[in-house]
Amino acid sequence: MTKTINEQLAAMRPWCARKAEAMLPQAEVPDAVQEALIAIWKASPRVRPGRDPWPLLTVVARQEIARHARRFYDANVLDRIDEKKDADLPTAELMPASGDGELSFSPRIAAALATLPERQREILLETVAEGRTNLAAASLLGVSEARVRASVARSLELLRAALAEEVPA
Known part of the structure; x- marks a missing residue:
């Protein structure tokens, strides 16, 4: 039985949230999860019929969450460096x-x-x-x-x- 895209997204949401919580401050988690779910939605047509979609979709989600984390920390790194200089x-x-x-x-x-x-x-x-x-x-x-x-x-x-x-x- 194949899942619809909505069922796949609902199943992936908690997994994405756990991964985002491990990498980002709590305020950034919803944005990272949303970006990951959009990436999953875009990648879902690449899943071959009859194949388990979980491996492909988890890789896509993990990459998108890591991309969000890099953008977040790159944006905040200069602020942190200035704070450390002020010590x-x-x-x-x-x-x-x-x-x-x-x-x-x-x-x-x-x-x-x-x-x-x-x-x-x-x-x-x-x-x-x-x-x-x-x-x-x-x-x-x-x-x-x-x-x-x-x-x-x-x-x-x-x-x-x-x-x-x-x-x-």
């Missing part, structure tokens, strides 16, 4: 004022973070502390997603080692 001290990023949903680290964690190279610390804070996906952090910082993934792994290893040294045996 008074490098330690301001490590220990922002607590309250109002801002990050706050214990002195022990802040000291361990201070041992990281600046770029690794920046990537780690964008992904782990700010909760961004690797793709979102990569777009924001102007590096590849693979570099973000590798940098986070190295940073976490260094943090574990730095924190392990502090614990008395």
Whole structure:
């Protein structure tokens, strides 16, 4: 039994929303989902009769959501760079004022973070502390997603080692 295009779009909407939520701020999710559904609608004639449409349509949706994320983060990257230039001290990023949903680290964690190279610390804070996906952090910082993934792994290893040294045996 083949699904109509409306049934396919209804089935794809929750999947698209989950993917968009993983890559974008909540305010951008509806726009990304709408763009993905339009791309699915345009791609649906390419589905061969008798074939499962899900593989093709998920690829189309994933590409459209990633395209939306790139446009969003490219547009906001200059604003973020200006905000970072305005920080008074490098330690301001490590220990922002607590309250109002801002990050706050214990002195022990802040000291361990201070041992990281600046770029690794920046990537780690964008992904782990700010909760961004690797793709979102990569777009924001102007590096590849693979570099973000590798940098986070190295940073976490260094943090574990730095924190392990502090614990008395």
